[in-house]
Amino acid sequence: MKKTPYWPTIFVIGFVHIVAFLGVWHTFEKGVSFLAIIVFIVGYFWTGLGVTVGFHRFYTHRSFQTSKVVAEILLALGEMALQGNRDGWRTVHLAHHRAPDTLRDPHSPVAWENRLYGFYWAHIGWLFFQPLGNPSASDRTRSLGYAFLGLFLPGLILFVFEGWDGALSGTLLAGFMRVVFVWHATWSVNSIGHLWGSRPFPTKDNSRDSWIIGMFGLGDGYHNFHHAFPWSAINGFSIPEKLSDTPGTIISAMGILHLAWNIQSPDNSGKIPETQPGLISV
Ligand SMILES: [Zn+2]
Numbered sequence: 001m002k003k004t005p006y007w008p009t010i011f012v013i014g015f016v017h018i019v020a021f022l023g024v025w026h027t028f029e030k031g032v033s034f035l036a037i038i039v040f041i042v043g044y045f046w047t048g049l050g051v052t053v054g055f056h057r058f059y060t061h062r063s064f065q066t067s068k069v070v071a072e073i074l075l076a077l078g079e080m081a082l083q084g085n086r087d088g089w090r091t092v093h094l095a096h097h098r099a100p101d102t103l104r105d106p107h108s109p110v111a112w113e114n115r116l117y118g119f120y121w122a123h124i125g126w127l128f129f130q131p132l133g134n135p136s137a138s139d140r141t142r143s144l145g146y147a148f149l150g151l152f153l154p155g156l157i158l159f160v161f162e163g164w165d166g167a168l169s170g171t172l173l174a175g176f177m178r179v180v181f182v183w184h185a186t187w188s189v190n191s192i193g194h195l196w197g198s199r200p201f202p203t204k205d206n207s208r209d210s211w212i213i214g215m216f217g218l219g220d221g222y223h224n225f226h227h228a229f230p231w232s233a234i235n236g237f238s239i240p241e242k243l244s245d246t247p248g249t250i251i252s253a254m255g256i257l258h259l260a261w262n263i264q265s266p267d268n269s270g271k272i273p274e275t276q277p278g279l280i281s282v
Pocket residue numbers: 096100189190193194207223227
């Protein structure tokens with residue numbers, strides 16, 4: 001099947017990578033302040049959680065409930081990661097879950113004979129041909145607003161403390177480079193998470209649990225568990241597994257603080273049920 005390139009995504013991915021690499025050059029030339037590193041790490045953590053807790057576990061799988069205010073904060077953080085608008089993200093991800101590692105999967109690495117091409121396709125290639133859904137004018141404006149906030153707020157914060165030098169390194173590193181890091185962490189779940197790692201649960205797909213992705217992907221390394229129990233808010237059965245699932249730990253903490261309720265998880269049998277409630281489109 002011939003695919004049509006989707007130029008807006010190609011432009012954004014290319015442009016953000018180029019600016020991020022300018023950030024690397026700027027760092028070698030001028031150095032980087034401790035505060036810029038802190039803003040980078042905080043931005044990486046919170047916008048990454050906007051994707052894993054917000055877009056993924058809340059908006060797509062409905063694995064817990066929360067208030068309107070917290071839902072809006074999760075939405076803002078997720079869209080500051082520049083992964084398209086929430087509804088487009090949810091549609092693509094549900095398509096992945098409904099037919100994982102088949103030709104109907106938007107980003108399977110194993111649907112290709114050449115394993116290297118499969119890796120490239122699952123990691124980034126599919127995005128060049130994937131339209132971002134059909135958001136309403138207000139949703140599109142909101143997404144763009146949060147995306148610009150994600151790119152330029154770090155520079156603004158650094159400007160207050162360090163002047164123009166801070167504004168530049170804040171924008172290049174904690175804005176653009178941070179987006180690139182979160183992108184590749186998320187994309188690794190689609191590529192590495194369906195190629196390498198362990199398969200403790202006999203799912204029909206090729207999903208894997210990988211501690212490397214768990215570390216950089218903020219907990220979404222338990223991808224085989226996730227395909228077995230997609231409605232679960234917390235990945236893993238043992239206490240160490242649950243604690244190393246950063247989004248799950250955050251959701252548990254939200255539960256203790258009464259910021260989240262109706263938190264879903266499978267029973268301890270480890271048996272994969274016939275129907276998976278986390279795949280219902282809402
Ligand atoms: Zn998957």
